[in-house]
Amino acid sequence: MRDLTNEIVELIRRTSSSLPKDVEDRLRTSIEKEAPGSAARGALETILKNIELSRANSTPICQDTGTPIFYVHYPVGWSTIQLRRQIRAAMEEATKKSYMRPNAVDAIYDKNSGNNLGGDDFPYIHFEEVEGEELTIELMLKGGGCENVGRQYSLPENTLGAGRDLAGVRKVVLDAVQKAQGQGCAPGILGVAIGGDRGSSYIKSKEVLFSEMGTRNDDPKLAALEEQLTKESNELGIGPMGFGGKTTVLDTKITGLSRLPASYFVSVSYMCWAYRRRKMTVKGEEVMYD
Amino acid sequence: MHQIQTPIGDEVIRSLKVGDSVTLSGTMVTGRDAAHKWMIETFIKQTRPAQGDDLQVHEELKKLLNGSVIYHCGPVVTGKSLQEYRFIAAGPTTSIREEPYQADVMKHFNIKGVIGKGGMGAKTLKGCEETPGVYFHAIGGAASFLAQTVTKVTGVFKLEFGMPEAMWVIEVKDFPVVVTMDSHGGSQHAVVDEASKKVLNDLLSR
Structure with a gap:
């Protein structure tokens, strides 16, 4: 062999030094959404300079x-x-x-x-x-910063009024994004797994992050939820680095897996912009x- | 844009407000999880007896940190000796993990600035008012870019904690940050957290 x-x-x-083009493109598009002179825009400008420098010098x-x-x-x-x-x-x-x-x-x-x-x-x-x-x-x-802000919910989650359905999934994912603030190096990318046991659910929530930006789930219901979660996460106003701004989440990817009748896990893996x-x-x- | 040189005087710290862009130059020291725990246990709460070179390092740190800045950073460093060490990737790590320790460490060493990312909580904000000091937010993940502002590595303590956790003494030139917590009780993180919580509650009710 x-x-x-x-x-x-x-x-x-x-992998360490050259960010994939699809991620870089999203970051470039996001810049235009942030107000000139704002800390949010400044953060994205620095991020883009860093991407170029890392690629040119083969540094992390x-x-x-x-x-x-x-x-x-x-x-x-x-x-x-x-x-x-x-x-x-x-x-x-x-x-x-x-x-x-x-x-x-x-x-x-x-x-x-x-x-x-x-x-x-x-x-x-x-x-x-x-x-x-x-x-x-x-x-x-x-x-590690983004890994630390990942969350797993066991539905129903009564404090959020989240039941065992896609409406409940929406609520807990938005909660995870709000709780993450800028600490996972926003703008982030969400990997969400619905179902499974605690272990398989978390693993799938990461596995789904191997797909390209903008890849939608084949199931139209999940595809719609992916779009909705990205849009609503951005309404939270957390912004790049948590400075406040319009770009909080760049994309959301959801996958479903079988669950036990008793369990309804939702796992959210937060990926930093350095995807x-x-x-x-x-x-x-x-x-x-x- | 404020251009600030370490060590920093109280009047300069008091003049800084949330939202100010700053470039920092001069000497600073990196310190993150293991370092904060070690400083608190060995020198501040003294729940752990000093061992090895602890006391000697403490004396050095007192001189270096007085009026200066601690940087929450676990860098990638090349080289095998002080003459060779070079920072090649050195962005900030998430600061909130140091929340239990930071205010006490600031007061103990008279630290005027904490650099990190993601912001810190109420205890550190109070520490910023009392010391006085500020929280400088660097751009998370911008490691190659920020490493270029590190002109020299002048020392390293506690290398046995591992490369990311050691305390590196560095000279920087025009290290860019934004003040997100000031010495007057202002915190951009508290503002964004509260505003986003309101939006969340509205979204959850739909």
């Missing part, structure tokens, strides 16, 4: 290079043992090259491992075997990056 360690280091470099967009979340889709015949080994070696190398900040801290002994490797779960790697010849590795870097996600595809000898 081919050794992809160097190619994965390159994936990490790109944000010093919090986040939780590395890998999703690997591999064809029959590849070894996940070897792929895991290569991803971990790449993570260590990318940390040496300062594409990544050492971010894995032993929670019991408060010790930073110094190389972004911590137990079996850091970095987080999800493997899935697929039909066909293409291997894809997707990487998302999700910072770092990249993909590499391996086909035969060729390695392509998005």
Whole structure:
């Protein structure tokens, strides 16, 4: 099996230092909505300068290079043992090259491992075997500030008048955005999972963030709710960095999964504006990056 | 635009109001979760005995922080020694986690400015009135951009906390911030929180 360690280091470099174009485009459009001379507009201008500088110099967009979340889709015949080994070696190398900040801290002994490797779960790697010849590795870097403002609700949530239906989902998501204020580095992107157990619900709320900006759910009801939540979140007036302003949320992505009769979880993963996600595809000898 | 040099005098701090744009130059020190907990437990509440170089670092910090600024930041730093260290990514981290500690740390060291993101709460706001001091909001995530204002790394304490949690002594030139909490009880964060809460209640009633 081919050794992809160097190619994965390159994936990490790109993810950490070069924001995807669809995210950058949204940020550029948002600037026009903020009043000239306002702190909100100033924040977005600085954000855009930072995006260009990071890309030009291969330096991290944000010093919090986040939780590395890998999703690997591999064809029959590849070894996940070897792929895991290569991803971990790449993570260590990318940390040496300062594409990544050492971010894995032993929670019991408060010790930073110094190389972004911590137990079996850091970095987080999800493997899935697929039909066909293409291997894809997707990487998302999700910072701690935005991870901390994520929320999970168990419906009904009486304090918000939120029942077990999409109207209730709307209410709790808006509550999560209001509670986040600017602390998750607004403007943010919302990943919402409805259903599941506590664990699967949170995982899906992140997984949905791998899709492109503006991707709508196939279900028209959920697609409409996605649009409505983005619009209503922006009515809250929290604005970039929580300075006050019109741009609080850039996009909302919702997914549904099966739940137990007794449970109705809604999980909200808040992604900061530094929405770092990249993909590499391996086909035969060729390695392509998005 | 106010151009301010550290150390900062009380009259300059009192002149700053919520909404003011400021560029900071001079020496400042980074400190975040582990550093705040350590300072409170070892020197302020003294619930933990000083160990290793704690007392020596305390003396150094008293000199460095007096009239100066603490920056909530866990940077990406290259290099292996003081001569080589260079900040390459250094935006602010979320400040609210230091809310239990910040006011006491400000008073203990006579810190005039706290840089971070996301704002802080009532206890720190009161600390800003009493010290006096202000909260400077930097742009979260603008790490490469802000690192360019760091002209020199002049020291590092508590590297055993790990690179992000160590206390880095840096010189900056024209570090851009916005005052979002002032020494007169003003807080942009309290204003936005309250206004957005009203809108939320209205949306929930629909």
